[in-house]
Amino acid sequence: MFDLDFSLLPEIQRSKLLMGMPSDIEKDLKALNLPHTLDRLKGACRFLDEVSATKEKWLNRAYLRAGLNEFQKVGQALNWDLGNRKLYYPVKSKNPLIHLVFRLRRITIYSKNISTKEHETSVTFSFDGEDHNADIRVLLIHDLKSSLESENLDKYRDQDLDKLCNWFEKNQLNFGAPNVLSIGVLLYCLELCEVYKNRKETV
Numbered sequence: 001m002f003d004l005d006f007s008l009l010p011e012i013q014r015s016k017l018l019m020g021m022p023s024d025i026e027k028d029l030k031a032l033n034l035p036h037t038l039d040r041l042k043g044a045c046r047f048l049d050e051v052s053a054t055k056e057k058w059l060n061r062a063y064l065r066a067g068l069n070e071f072q073k074v075g076q077a078l079n080w081d082l083g084n085r086k087l088y089y090p091v092k093s094k095n096p097l098i099h100l101v102f103r104l105r106r107i108t109i110y111s112k113n114i115s116t117k118e119h120e121t122s123v124t125f126s127f128d129g130e131d132h133n134a135d136i137r138v139l140l141i142h143d144l145k146s147s148l149e150s151e152n153l154d155k156y157r158d159q160d161l162d163k164l165c166n167w168f169e170k171n172q173l174n175f176g177a178p179n180v181l182s183i184g185v186l187l188y189c190l191e192l193c194e195v196y197k198n199r200k201e202t203v
Helices: 023-030 035-050 057-072 074-082 096-110 144-148 158-175 177-195 197-202
Strands: 116-127 130-141
Touching: 023 035, 023 177, 035 057, 035 074, 035 177, 057 074, 057 096, 057 177, 096 144, 096 158, 096 177, 116 158, 130 158, 130 177, 144 158, 158 177, 177 197
Parallel strands: none
Antiparallel strands: 116 130
C-alpha cells in the first residue's frame, strides 16, 4: 500500500507563462549528470504544456499521451544513467500528484481517450517581475475518478484517491489539467535533485 503525504501537494498560485522546464530546474538536473532522464523529463514538460484549448482535440490527446508517456519512461532512463541499482522511480515519491501523473499514462495508452472539456477561468501569471491577470480558456479532465477506476489501483487507499481527485478538480478549474500535470512533473524533478544531490560533486 502506497503511503501518500498530502502535505506535499503544492498550493498553486499562478500559471506558467513559458512552456517547458524552467531553466533553473534544468540547470540543477544537468548537474546530476543524468542525460537520458533529463531528456525524458524535458519532453514530458514540453508535451504537457503544448495541450491547449486553442488546439484541435486529436492534437491535444496526442500531446497528452506523449507527455505522460515520457514521464512514465523516467524509470528506464534512470536505469540507463545509473545502472541497475536503487533508483528513485516516480512511485517512490510520497507526493500524490506525482503518482497521479504516473498512473494517468497507462490509462491514456491502454484505455479509451480521457474525456476533456473547455472551461473559462481567470489566471495570474508573472511577467517582468509583476503579476498580471487574464481570462483564458483551459482544458479540464472530465470525471477523473471514473478514468482512474479503469486502472488497477489496489495499492492505493480509496480515501486517498478521493482526496486526490478532489484536490485535482479544484486546481484544474483554476489552472487547467495540463498545467497541473506539468507541475507534477516539475515536483518530481525537484525530488530527483534532492535524492541525487551528492552526484553534483562528481560532475
